[in-house]
Amino acid sequence: MIDTVKAVKNFKWYHVSNLTPAEHQRLISEHHLTNEMINYAVDHNESVRMEYDHAADEALMVIDVISYHPKNVETRPIGILFAHGDVYTFTHEPTDYIKTVLLEPQNQQVRAADDDISAFDFIMTGLYSLMTRYVDEITDINRKRRVIQAQFADKKRTTQQMNDLLHLQTQMIYIQNSLANNHAMLDNYRTDFKKTLQDFELEHIDDVRVEVGQAEHMANLAMEVINSVSDALGNLSNRDLNWTMKVLTVYSIVLTVPTIVSGFYGENVKWLPFAAAQSGWWVTLVITAALMAIVSLLLMLSGFFRK
Template identity: 30%
Template sequence: MIKSMQFTSACQLVDVFQPDETEKKSLQERYGMTNEMFGYAFDIDERARIESVDDSPLTLIVYDVVVSKDSDGEKDPTAPITFALDGETLVIFSAPINRFVVEQLLAEQSKLQAINATALQVMLRVMYKLSGRYFDVIHAIDKRRQHLQKNLKVKTSRDSITQLMDLQTNLVYYLTSLRSNTSVVADMSYSRNFRVSDDDKERIDDINVELRQGLEMAQMASEVIAHLSDAYTNVLDNDLNNTMKFLTVISILMAIPTIIFGFFGQNVDLPFSGTKSGWLATIGVSVIFTILVGILVKMHDFNKK
């Protein structure tokens, strides 16, 4: 689907959503798109960057956006969206996963018309809004971490540790996207492909500030979760070691009666074997040796080592 509209008096917006081959040919003929640019625009794994092709007047800007705020760990929380800019023309390539970007932009059309925004200013407005989404997900992760930390203080469990690891994984995506976006925005200030006015430079600086703040927040949240996960993993490991030590002591103490009973169960003449109270003597010997070994274990403080 391709929709072209005069978004503002200084910006023609071209909305490209899952185009077929005929629509791709139309984009090539009308706007100078190349097959290489199509490959960049529709690659869900494309990294954030600025790309220009000699055979096209368009400049491609790939920008990472937050597409999932639930932090469920079942899908990647970020994905790229691609802009193509040429003077007064702004082309936005969207997919189902990031379609909300175009919908939010269309909802702000009247505001942008009021200030007669150029194609570059419209794109910068979108990028500024998208940068703010990182704050929401990082705050949500921090709240989730606090909740898990309270639960861990009551009871340390592998499930809580696994949830912390999921949060850490999401933060890796956010950190990578924020670093890539920061690099893209920094390059825009010096790129010859854009006619950047003083107002545009100020907006670029605002986006850069947002991204750097988000990057610092994500780094801090990542470090806190990493330290917390390591600390409680060590607690679980210590608990496991203590359990194994306890079971080892029990196994030693239980082995003593087994050895003694097995010794007196042989078909040979042994002390007390001819007396009616021989079985009491056997039990007594077992109890005495078990107590002696228990005292020996206690003296060596085995359980606390």
């Protein structure tokens, strides 16, 4: 769908969502966009970068934003194309929410009036709000990590806790990678257009860069904590496994004693003590119990029962 969202003095904003082949051709024939730029803008797997076509007067910004799903949060690229004085945003269903955010950014940046605002400043003031959503997601991931960490006091640690931590690690990898790429792209954009941008536009792109940098720092710190918690959970699981193996070893040693005693008396050796006595069976039980107690005492003194 091609939607003319905003038409002001300096530019028009076209929002393109879930582009169809017919709409693709319409962008080429009616809006005079190049096929190459459109393909870059709608590619699900396009990397974050700037792409220029000076001959066609087109500049494409591919940037990652938060992509919301029912069970998890990932990041996906969106395309922002500056062409012939207008701006085009390209999204898919998971990222279509950006249209509302760009219209009403709800942040502390001061946006100029419609008669004065440029396409670039319009996009930058909206991108600031999109980048703050990274901070919200990192904060939510930290909250989920604290819930898992609080369960460590339980004696029984489950596979679900490990899976939850792995899920958080996966989400953080997406966020870390996207933030690093966004930061590098914005730095390059500022360098490339520094001479053509006005001071307040440079200030707004700097605000976005600072927000991305702060989110990047938070993401790195959150990832370090999650990795530490995951390692700690792994160590606790290994400790429990070692304790289980130690207990089984102790049982196997202690239970070897009855086998040894019964083996001697089962060979019908003539001169074994109490072998011919009427109460011999009970004597062998007493000998077995005494030897098991001695072995258990020796193991205890050797520290085998220490967890």
